[in-house]
Amino acid sequence: MIPTSEPTARLRPGEGAIARLACLVLQPVLTRVVRRVATRHPSLFARLGPHQATDFLIDPVELPFALHLRPDPQALVFRAVPRDTAPQAGATIRGRFLLLLELIDAEQDGDAAFFSRDLEVSGDTEAVVRLRNALDDMDGSLAEEASAMFGAPGRAVLARLRRAYPDATKPQEYA
Amino acid sequence: MSLAELICPAGTPAALRTAVDAGADAVYCGFQDATNARNFPGLNFTPDELAEAVTYAHARGTKVLLALNTYPPAGKVDLWRHAADTGARLGVDAFIVADMGVADYIARTYPGIRLHLSVQAAASSPEATRYYCENFGVKRVVLPRILTIPEIRQLRREIPCEIETFIFGNHGLMVEGRCSLTNYLTGQSTNMDGVCSPASDVEYVRDADGSMSSQLAGFTIDRFGVDEKAGYPTICKGRYAAPHRPEGYYAFEEPISLNLSRLLPELIEAGVHAFKIEGRQRSKSYVRGVVRAFRAAVDDIKAGREANIADLIALTEGQKQTQGAFETKKWR
Ligand code: SF4
Numbered sequence: 001m002i003p004t005s006e007p008t009a010r011l012r013p014g015e016g017a018i019a020r021l022a023c024l025v026l027q028p029v030l031t032r033v034v035r036r037v038a039t040r041h042p043s044l045f046a047r048l049g050p051h052q053a054t055d056f057l058i059d060p061v062e063l064p065f066a067l068h069l070r071p072d073p074q075a076l077v078f079r080a081v082p083r084d085t086a087p088q089a090g091a092t093i094r095g096r097f098l099l100l101l102e103l104i105d106a107e108q109d110g111d112a113a114f115f116s117r118d119l120e121v122s123g124d125t126e127a128v129v130r131l132r133n134a135l136d137d138m139d140g141s142l143a144e145e146a147s148a149m150f151g152a153p154g155r156a157v158l159a160r161l162r163r164a165y166p167d168a169t170k171p172q173e174y175a
Numbered sequence: 176m177s178l179a180e181l182i183c184p185a186g187t188p189a190a191l192r193t194a195v196d197a198g199a200d201a202v203y204c205g206f207q208d209a210t211n212a213r214n215f216p217g218l219n220f221t222p223d224e225l226a227e228a229v230t231y232a233h234a235r236g237t238k239v240l241l242a243l244n245t246y247p248p249a250g251k252v253d254l255w256r257h258a259a260d261t262g263a264r265l266g267v268d269a270f271i272v273a274d275m276g277v278a279d280y281i282a283r284t285y286p287g288i289r290l291h292l293s294v295q296a297a298a299s300s301p302e303a304t305r306y307y308c309e310n311f312g313v314k315r316v317v318l319p320r321i322l323t324i325p326e327i328r329q330l331r332r333e334i335p336c337e338i339e340t341f342i343f344g345n346h347g348l349m350v351e352g353r354c355s356l357t358n359y360l361t362g363q364s365t366n367m368d369g370v371c372s373p374a375s376d377v378e379y380v381r382d383a384d385g386s387m388s389s390q391l392a393g394f395t396i397d398r399f400g401v402d403e404k405a406g407y408p409t410i411c412k413g414r415y416a417a418p419h420r421p422e423g424y425y426a427f428e429e430p431i432s433l434n435l436s437r438l439l440p441e442l443i444e445a446g447v448h449a450f451k452i453e454g455r456q457r458s459k460s461y462v463r464g465v466v467r468a469f470r471a472a473v474d475d476i477k478a479g480r481e482a483n484i485a486d487l488i489a490l491t492e493g494q495k496q497t498q499g500a501f502e503t504k505k506w507r
Contacts, residue, residue, distance in 0.1 A: 047217040106459035126374040133217030137187035
């Protein structure tokens with residue numbers, strides 16, 4: 001049996017409506033990003049093995065919604081969902097949005113973020129480990145790739161995010 | 176003088192390229208099966224990926240060492256032989272082995288390829304090491320993490336092969352290759368299946384107060400308060416209640432990593448030939464950070480400069496580090 005886990009319900013007044021609107025606006029962007037990744041990094045799916053069919057809930061703590069990912073190459077799902085209507089997930093990954101992005105881009109180490117308690121996982125640990133390993137084998141920066149898809153406005157959003165959420169856990173750079 | 180080679184981990188092809196680019200002298204890796212001791216889901220190399228990795232590494236002057244460092248159960252040795260055949264065909268520079276049967280097969284079939292004795296063989300005496308050298312032509316021993324530097328210096332004089340020691344990373348403290356703790360709870364063997372605390376048996380549970388319990392096969396092995404740093408879900412690093420410590424304590428070892436960066440000059444002077452960075456299960460970010468830091472440190476020492484060792488605490492388990500037995504036998 002796959003254990004299930006649920007997102008944290010942290011709705012403030014009016015947040016539900018904002019979340020639903022944000023999800024609507026974001027959806028076309030997410031669809032483009034995930035299709036692009038699937039096309040450019042097909043080896044990702046082999047590392048996921050049986051967990052291509054697992055529902056992942058990626059829960060960026062400071063955003064008003066979560067992300068639902070089912071990395072099935074035949075029927076990819078990547079959508080923004082308000083927390084109160086999020087599906088029951090096989091595995092949940094929770095942390096600051098930029099941390100999650102940096103983990104995907106190998107700018108941060110997942111184990112270190114887990115040790116420092118900045119990253120939380122629950123549900124099927126094997127699914128999370130497979131997803132982590134699959135993403136870590138991707139070359140290049142997903143954040144850069146995705147923001148570049150939307151030209152100058154996309155890159156500006158990414159730069160702004162990076163400024164807004166300075167990094168506390170990243171190891172220092174070694175010259 | 177010791178060559179002070181840096182032996183760096185690679186769990187994926189991208190991590191291997193990262194290690195090579197960050198200055199590894201050699202990279203070690205394994206196949207996607209029980210033939211190596213990091214048989215984690217979604218990790219490791221297919222034969223095709225290894226072929227590409229060998230080409231990439233060799234083009235940049237970096238060696239590739241193939242870990243075949245688990246023990247074949249009776250009747251299943253073909254998997255290990257086949258892995259050795261594939262590695263030899265793809266041109267790996269050395270095999271890292273623990274089992275005598277696997278060592279014997281490779282020594283007879285591929286006498287031109289170097290054999291390194293894995294830490295999993297737990298050879299810590301000159302007698303044991305010489306046995307492997309004399310019978311299988313082993314060229315290097317990876318020492319268990321239980322010897323002090325004076326002991327390593329002495330051992331160096333008594334054995335006919337190179338010495339490799341761990342320098343950074345996971346710090347399990349049971350006798351390597353003999354630990355059955357995970358097998359006891361999960362039925363899977365670290366030494367034969369290649370994985371300690373298999374992810375399929377691990378669950379993290381968030382409690383209402385924000386603390387987190389890590390469970391292995393349904394047993395809670397630690398519970399971290401909201402502000403506590405966490406560690407791996409391994410039994411040796413679990414926190415247990417005992418009659419004399421009902422509040423619970425780290426009975427064997429606490430979440431902590433080995434970091435010998437400050438002992439590097441002494442280890443080089445003691446004749447250690449190669450330094451191993453643990454962490455094939457870690458990310459490219461870890462590989463890049465740790466390999467660069469040790470590359471710079473080793474280069475400084477070789478050039479006669481004082482090594483400026485980067486702070487790696489953020490990458491350690493539980494955000495704590497130790498010099499373990501290398502500094503003193505009384506460390507625990
Ligand atoms: S339980 Fe600890 S000592 Fe034993 S194999 Fe696992 S990590 Fe190593």
